[in-house]
Amino acid sequence: MIMKHYKYYASPHDIFRITDEEARIPFGFVLKPRGNNKLYETYHGVFISVQYVVKCLMKRPLLNKDLTKDAEFLVENKNGERATAKITSFSINPNSVQNVNSKTNLPRFSIRGKLDSNYCCITRPFTGEIIVESADTPIRSIELQLMRVETVGCAEGYAKEVSEIQNIEIGIGNVCRGLAIPIYMVFPRLFSCPTLESTNFKIEFEVNIVVIFQDDRLIMENFPLRLTRN
């Protein structure tokens, strides 16, 4: 846990009363990283969190308890790498799947599609398309899973955890065959941030395209992403 403190004292002539109940004190400071460190963007994760909090402490005379209040603010880094579009096609059929128990019990299907890029700008939606060319068993749903990959390391070793941020359904019911269904997802604000690789931790993201059949069997295809704010 890394916390950096900045302290700001209000001088008496900063205080001005509007009414007897309300006093407003303007403040401001420049947020600068210490040393050679960079300022990371705000990110709320499971194992890693980057938060910027303003804590206000009001000292009161002896017998009264001091009052405090926290407020979080967001930090976004507008200058970053520029995302480039790189179309990634994919194709899923019984031959291409791995991690299966026995290949003979697989249902017959053929799915293909593309992602418009896996190097994405976080303020723009994630897009692509998926076409179910054929499938013997009816489909129950097609979903898009956004996953966070948090790696925390130290001298002895490192731990890597993958968890789900959000699950967006893009197809429901037995979708029409041969029709291009759009892939569309907006990156959530607090829970995603540009891909971050620092000395002791890494925050990465990836996307799973999941097709669930009526008989509860599912196919998942994984795509690692690189996010940036530009």
Place this chain on the structure above:
Amino acid sequence: MDSVKYAWKPRKFNYLKIAEKNRLKSTRLTTADYHPLKSITVTSTSALKVKHSDGKSTYSEAKGTKKKKEPEVADFVDPLSALTLTDPLSSSQESPAKAIKQQEDVRGEDESEDDFEPWTSREFVKLTMASASAKNVPKRYQSGASVSDKLKDRLGELDDFEEGGFMEMQNLNQQEFMERITMLNETLTEAWNENLKVKALKIAIQSAKLLGNTAIMQFYPSKFVLVTNLLDTFGSLVLRRIFSMCKGIDKDNIDADKVPENAREICMNWLLKIASIRELLPRIYIEAATLHCSSFLKIGESKSTLLRLTSMARGIGDPLVATYFRTYLCHVGQLYLPKFQGHLKPNLYDFIVTYKQVHTASVQNVMATQKLDMPTYLSLYKPALEWMISCLAHKAHEATLNEVTERCYKNISSLLLLNCCITAFNAEYVATRALSFCSIFNGSQDTLFPKYVVYQTLGEKVVKADPPEAERLPLLNEVWKVLVKIRNPEHYMACAMIWVEYVAKNFAKKEVNTVLNDIIKHLTPDRAFKRFYPQLKSVVGTILSHTNNFSDIFAMEKFLPFLDLFQKDERKEEVCQMIAESFISNQEQALSDPIAINGLMYVCKAMHDSINALSMEGKKTLVSSLVSGVVLKISFGKDFEQQLSFYVECRASFRGLDTVLACLVHAVNKLSAKVTSIVKGNHTRKTAAFVRACTAYSFITIPSLIDIHSRLLLYLESGQVALISQCITQADAMYKSAISMIFELASVKDSKSVFSQNLLCNFVTNFLSSLLTVPDNTEKGVLYLLRGLLNVISDSSAVVNLDTKCLIFIKVLSVLTAYGQDQYIYHVDKVDSNENLYSSDPKFLAEINSIGTTVLDEILGYLVSPVAPPEMKAQSACAFHLFETVMAHADLDDESMQHLAATSWGISNQDGQNKNAARMLAEFKKSGGVYQKIASVIQSQPQA
């Protein structure tokens, strides 16, 4: 006071001199220019500049302008005559392809003549909303609870709802569902107003999820309407909130650059929240509902969102749900971006591509569990498709419509789609292609959609707009070939009803006859026509409204057999009434065609026979007026004999209805008078016989009427007509019957009422005037008719009140004066009245005077008799009448007459009611001469 006997002395009048004296003086016109009745012309055309500074100057200026003869140069341009601008519509002659491209994006500016039915007036929307609002939301709370308490209760319920409640809601029946949705709608608005926006969003999400459930498919369209209503509410709430943060932004033209930062932030928050909804259906529904919010962030963003949502709809597997979602997209497009059309075609074409989904196993299984057959299932799509296609077809270029039709048919050859297309396209487009559509239907293999519905829709369009000339008959032949084969009478009638109108509009009686024959053939087995009376009635109505010539209608040999299909009496009457009304209002020339007359008589007899003792008054009046109207319109021109025999036939057929008989008598009288006017009074033997026959007709017919008053009046009229036609004996007979009829008035209910007495008085006055022209029958004595009348009046105290009797006698006095003149004031042409018969024979005059004296005695007898106070007013009025008559008709140089005048004056004023008495006396004195004398006599009388 002792009754003084007065001898009646009539005055002598020189009518010619009086007429001469009373004629208005005329002045000759001196110049052609000035005539007081010529219209005032204004010759100046310039605008008047009104000066407000001085009222006087305005007036003088106005006066001055009027006198100007030359028109000044106009100061303003008359907008109506300055049409140099070309019509913007006619100047666009672009090629169709370009037009389609343009249409893809932006609709044209011309918004006039919108026959596009908006969402809320679509049939199924109206029905659903009406039945939803009709249900009362149950009042489960005490009336004392405050609004926020109620809300808390409801939200608490909502929480329970969320757990299992929405699942349960899927299984509710229709009524309960409607109630629930209405309640949810209210809860949504209330939660929003209490700033519980997250709750509001939750409600919207849960409601949208309901649309993913197709448990009861037949209810799906109504469910859709109700839920989307709620979503629309939600969308408008969000939009309003963001609008409230932007001051001064034009609602229709949101400029993203001018949106303040806090509004942007809120908008962004909403969009992010909505984009993170996990399930597809609620997410895209709510994105659609809040479509317009994205235009706050970037210009034109809503349009791209709409297009994106259109393609995201492909992710919905169930075709019914997907189709209705597309309908919702078209609806919000219409709501927020009315001019944008880029999403319409993709929506429709995507539907066409996914149509094959209805054949997949998953859909078929669901249909089987719900026991739905394909036609019923497909009919659920109809409202959605009709909406989508009509959005697309609205003001679309012809090439677009061509393209859509081809697409609809080529890929899936679905009659359902074609049907919706035809319903949505405008009538002109459909009509020009009607024949080709017909061949498409014939060739279609589609068994899922009932064919007769398509033909019905085509028929409706073809009736509104005409197909090209050359195609009309082939189209009819094609269509009818198919219709003939339809076995099911309901389907057949649904189509036949509409196509009959097409036939009636565009073809002559031969084709209509064939069609009628066909309908009869189809409906006769199993007496199927019993079930279709309303439709048959409308068929008759259609034929009537489109055919103006009634001889054509009855010339159709199948028309009367068609009418025979209406075997139930009331139905038949309705139809007959319809025919009669139509005939009366539409037939302009008089009808003489025997076939048509035969037919119409049949119709009228049917109506007449339906009247019996139990019929209501209103119905009798209606039927009487219809029959009279029909009879009067039938005329044989110059063939009077045929006309008379026709009236004789009518009398035999319609003897039950008084009004009709009266009408016939009038008609015959009119006939008789017409003949007399044609021969100008010089009757030949033939015409004389004819008018005598007419008189005989009237004489025979009148006693069959029930109403005595009508009889009296008819006798009078017929007598007058007989006299005009120089049938004197017949006229005598008429008047004699009229006089004896007065006795029968006693049998009339309330014959003693003021109303009846007035009627009687008026009749007798009229009668007396007519008597003047009647020459005496020399065998029967002087003034035989008059004396008969007097006897009757004096003897019938059961009929005539005393004051009425008095009034009548006073009128008789004036008639007697008229009888005593050398030249009567009026005569009937070519009939010698008593003046020529007696030539002022002194015996005749003496006879008149003696009658007058007797009458006068009677009058005075009544006037001096004591009466109860209520009648005193009537008595004074009578006395005053007598006074007037004496002043007008008696010889005032005679002293006894002057006394008579004074006496009657005295009687009329005895209760001192006459306020004008003093003024009148003063007038008399001023007039001088004999009047002054009378005035002095009056004043010398002792006050009674």
